[in-house]
Amino acid sequence: xxxxxxxxxxxxxxxxxxxxVMGGVFMVTAEAKKRNQQQNRQETxxxxxxxxxxxxxxxxxxxxxxxxxxxxxxxxxxxxxxxxLAPVEQxxxxxxxxxxxxxxxxxxxxxxxxxxxxxxxxxxxRDAAVTAALGPGxxxxxxxxxxxxxxNGERIAYLLPGEFSGFKTFIHVMAALDADFNLLxxxxxxxxxxxGLGGEIEKPYFKNQFxxxxxxxxxxxxxxxxxxxxxxxxxxxxxxxxxxxxxxGKAYQDEDIHAIAGATISSxxxxxxxxxxxxxSVYRIKILDRVISKxxxxxxx
Amino acid sequence: xxxxxYVSVSPHVKQDVTVEKIMWTVVxxxxxxLVLSVFVFGFQVLYITLVSVGGCVAAEALSEKALxxxxxxxxxxxxxxGLLLAYVIPPGAPVWMPIPAAFMAIFVSKVLMxxxxxxxxNPALIGRAFLVATxxxxxxxxxxxxxxxxxxxxxxxxxxxxxxxxTPLYVLKxxxxxxxxxxxxxxxxxxxxxxIGLRPGCIGETSxxxxxxxxxxxxxxxxxxxxxxxxxxxxVGGLTWIFGGDALFTGNPLVAVxxxxxxxxxxxxxxxxxxxxxxxxxxxxxxxGIGALTVLIRMKGGYPEGICYAILLMNALTPALDxxxxxxxxxxxxxx
Amino acid sequence: MPATTKTNKQLxxxxxxxxxxxxxxxxxxxxxxxxxxxxxxxxLLGVAVLFVQVFSSCTISLIKHHIHPxxxxxxxxxxxxxxxxxxDLVLAAYVPAAYEAMGIFVRLIVAxxxxxxxxxxxxxxxxxxxxxxxxxxxxxGFMFGMVVLGAIREILGMGALLGYDILGFRPMLFFVLPAAxxxxxxxxxxxxxxxxxxxxxxxxxxxxx
Numbered sequence: 001x002x003x004x005x006x007x008x009x010x011x012x013x014x015x016x017x018x019x020x021v022m023g024g025v026f027m028v029t030a031e032a033k034k035r036n037q038q039q040n041r042q043e044t045x046x047x048x049x050x051x052x053x054x055x056x057x058x059x060x061x062x063x064x065x066x067x068x069x070x071x072x073x074x075x076x077x078x079x080x081x082x083x084x085l086a087p088v089e090q091x092x093x094x095x096x097x098x099x100x101x102x103x104x105x106x107x108x109x110x111x112x113x114x115x116x117x118x119x120x121x122x123x124x125x126r127d128a129a130v131t132a133a134l135g136p137g138x139x140x141x142x143x144x145x146x147x148x149x150x151x152n153g154e155r156i157a158y159l160l161p162g163e164f165s166g167f168k169t170f171i172h173v174m175a176a177l178d179a180d181f182n183l184l185x186x187x188x189x190x191x192x193x194x195x196g197l198g199g200e201i202e203k204p205y206f207k208n209q210f211x212x213x214x215x216x217x218x219x220x221x222x223x224x225x226x227x228x229x230x231x232x233x234x235x236x237x238x239x240x241x242x243x244x245x246x247x248x249g250k251a252y253q254d255e256d257i258h259a260i261a262g263a264t265i266s267s268x269x270x271x272x273x274x275x276x277x278x279x280x281s282v283y284r285i286k287i288l289d290r291v292i293s294k295x296x297x298x299x300x301x
Numbered sequence: 302x303x304x305x306x307y308v309s310v311s312p313h314v315k316q317d318v319t320v321e322k323i324m325w326t327v328v329x330x331x332x333x334x335l336v337l338s339v340f341v342f343g344f345q346v347l348y349i350t351l352v353s354v355g356g357c358v359a360a361e362a363l364s365e366k367a368l369x370x371x372x373x374x375x376x377x378x379x380x381x382x383g384l385l386l387a388y389v390i391p392p393g394a395p396v397w398m399p400i401p402a403a404f405m406a407i408f409v410s411k412v413l414m415x416x417x418x419x420x421x422x423n424p425a426l427i428g429r430a431f432l433v434a435t436x437x438x439x440x441x442x443x444x445x446x447x448x449x450x451x452x453x454x455x456x457x458x459x460x461x462x463x464x465x466x467x468t469p470l471y472v473l474k475x476x477x478x479x480x481x482x483x484x485x486x487x488x489x490x491x492x493x494x495x496x497i498g499l500r501p502g503c504i505g506e507t508s509x510x511x512x513x514x515x516x517x518x519x520x521x522x523x524x525x526x527x528x529x530x531x532x533x534x535x536x537v538g539g540l541t542w543i544f545g546g547d548a549l550f551t552g553n554p555l556v557a558v559x560x561x562x563x564x565x566x567x568x569x570x571x572x573x574x575x576x577x578x579x580x581x582x583x584x585x586x587x588x589x590g591i592g593a594l595t596v597l598i599r600m601k602g603g604y605p606e607g608i609c610y611a612i613l614l615m616n617a618l619t620p621a622l623d624x625x626x627x628x629x630x631x632x633x634x635x636x637x
Numbered sequence: 638m639p640a641t642t643k644t645n646k647q648l649x650x651x652x653x654x655x656x657x658x659x660x661x662x663x664x665x666x667x668x669x670x671x672x673x674x675x676x677x678x679x680x681l682l683g684v685a686v687l688f689v690q691v692f693s694s695c696t697i698s699l700i701k702h703h704i705h706p707x708x709x710x711x712x713x714x715x716x717x718x719x720x721x722x723x724x725d726l727v728l729a730a731y732v733p734a735a736y737e738a739m740g741i742f743v744r745l746i747v748a749x750x751x752x753x754x755x756x757x758x759x760x761x762x763x764x765x766x767x768x769x770x771x772x773x774x775x776x777x778g779f780m781f782g783m784v785v786l787g788a789i790r791e792i793l794g795m796g797a798l799l800g801y802d803i804l805g806f807r808p809m810l811f812f813v814l815p816a817a818x819x820x821x822x823x824x825x826x827x828x829x830x831x832x833x834x835x836x837x838x839x840x841x842x843x844x845x846x
Contacts (some may be wrong), residue, residue, distance in 0.1 A: 029730035
């Protein structure tokens with residue numbers, strides 16, 4: 001009996017010591033870690049929006065601002081509404097509001113959340129604020145995020161993180177559209193397709209094929225099984241000669257997506273998934289813009 | 302043959318048959334599908350097969366020399382491995398492709414295990430599994446469209462206009478029955494073509510008819526028994542019939558058996574002496590297990606065809622089957 | 638095992654070659670197989686293991702007299718977990734570039750058999766300095782194994798070395814897959830044993846003369 005008490009004591013003390021060491025280090029490092037992570041995410045986004053900007057991070061920090069819009073689905077018994085969390089200009093600065101829209105896109109309600117853009121990024125804080133702002137009997141579920149990039153007060157791009165099913169499991173991507181909804185680029189963030197086959201979706205020669213497609217082109221974009229022409233491949237992999245870039249880019253502007261050899265299904269998954277994602281997002285952006293102009297909301301985006 | 306006494310691995314056959322005789326008979330039974338394949342897919346097929354056989358024989362001779370073991374090329378088993386390896390490669394694959402696979406099949410999965418009789422897995426299938434992992438694009442897309450018009454026999458394999466075409470199982474898996482009918486014609490045509498061997502597929506797996514004849518000859522000569530092929534084919538057909546359709550009991554068993562590598566696997570790969578059980582019950586379970594795994598992989602797996610992995614998986618179970626189902630020795634367990 | 642009588646240099650070489658974690662002790666095989674697909678991965682995981690091994694070894698050898706013998710293993714695990722967490726957090730906060738590359742590897746290490754094994758076999762019976770050198774030897778031995786495996790697999794699988802395209806094509810994709818990791822470890826063990834046999838034979842002959 002004495003032995004077991006001794007052991008329990010020893011273990012408890014070890015755990016306490018280990019726990020306080022870890023906790024102490026966490027407290028010291030938490031701030032810096034979060035800052036790094038956000039910076040990292042922004043880097044990826046800047047990369048997609050403006051890859052050719054020199055000294056990207058410095059200049060971007062001055063001119064570019066990113067506004068996230070979070071979409072929640074609100075359930076009230078049988079009724080479904082959508083809650084968009086969007087930043088609004090106020091005297092005290094930018095604050096998040098929740099706009100409750102019905103499924104037709106009409107604004108039903110504007111609710112204060114009292115969230116700053118920084119706290120809105122933290123999912124637990126955001127969820128708590130949304131739940132607090134809901135009426136009785138309503139339940140909200142987070143759906144997705146969309147990011148609007150603005151430079152000097154003018155919108156320059158939309159960033160769309162998203163996921164869709166691939167050949168094996170979900171493929172996580174981030175797509176970028178410019179202000180006129182032309183595709184600026186596609187980044188494959190995470191996937192589990194077969195190496196050498198479907199795994200090739202992350203290669204420049206595949207994902208860069210989407211670059212520069214307009215919304216109309218994207219609507220009837222098809223996947224073709226013809227092999228990728230050599231000059232187009234060089235163009236996509238950025239190994240083509242500088243003087244040929246414009247010519248090749250023009251020649252293949254209307255080209256459909258060339259499937260990866262041996263991975264037609266994965267290629268089709270990405271193409272169709274991207275199509276769906278972009279179409280839905282553009283539809284939502286247009287609704288939001290209508291809501292903003294109709295109700296004269298001082299939206300900060 | 303040496304006249305010294307030696308300890309051999311099972312089966313212990315007391316007849317006028319030697320390993321050599323069996324092996325060369327199997328080689329002879331394997332040749333007709335190759336001849337047909339040359340007519341149907343072109344001379345490329347012959348080159349792949351020659352490279353494969355040559356690669357396997359060379360790999361065996363070289364590795365046994367290097368390990369200072371007696372060279373056993375003459376027993377013909379390397380030739381069979383080479384043939385079988387070529388038979389599970391798509392006809393449009395590059396000609397050099399069997400060489401690394403031959404090294405893998407012979408050196409790693411046979412000689413390093415201790416030579417013929419000690420290998421756990423079927424060497425040819427290890428070679429194929431290696432190729433699928435290594436050159437997935439070629440192994441899943443290098444199909445050729447067979448020449449359906451019988452007039453091709455006039456050209457003796459020359460002047461073949463090869464177009465890449467998806468295999469029946471691929472079409473079925475990813476596009477469904479409607480696309481399958483559109484692609485391969487009405488069911489009566491499908492049965493005839495698939496039975497003769499006029500369909501896209503690996504080099505030696507297409508002709509149900511010739512493989513069946515070869516297998517029957519081997520059974521008649523009693524070099525193999527009927528248990529494994531019968532239980533394998535029945536379980537593939539039966540399980541596909543039950544689960545393969547949109548509703549229960551609507552699958553098409555004949556298409557399932559005649560497409561992919563079922564016939565080749567059933568008669569020539571699953572029946573490999575070294576890697577299959579020796580007892581009858583064991584053989585029946587072994588064949589049925591391969592069939593079940595094949596259907597499972599075809600329906601739920603990432604690949605359209607699963608017989609290669611199914612046989613390899615059941616190979617791993619062979620020692621267990623042999624041990625559990627060992628015939629009881631006379632008076633074993635009796636109290637004295 | 639009583640306290641070691643080996644010199645520091647012997648301890649180091651012991652971990653690097655005689656008791657190489659991957660090729661001799663065959664420990665921590667899952668990460669070795671899963672991650673040694675490129676030289677860079679090998680180096681990064683090697684560095685991570687090196688740090689955690691050395692820190693944990695030193696910690697345990699310092700507190701060895703206070704550990705209750707019945708709860709040795711939980712204590713080791715706690716020590717390793719603490720060091721892993723600390724290194725992970727510090728990297729994330731102050732060296733984001735290294736964290737980006739090494740983050741997932743560092744978090745993997747908690748479950749590494751090699752570290753627990755060295756604590757149990759060596760650090761809890763020896764003083765600080767030998768434990769430090771044993772940890773160094775094991776850490777570098779692991780890194781050495783990972784880099785060798787990574788180099789072979791990267792060249793054969795991707796046709797590249799350290800990320801630079803050398804061959805211009807991918808000879809055999811197979812070597813990137815986990816199964817090939819086992820094959821390569823098997824071949825490397827065979828080579829290790831073969832070289833040792835030759836070396837011992839040579840030494841015997843030299844002695845005979």
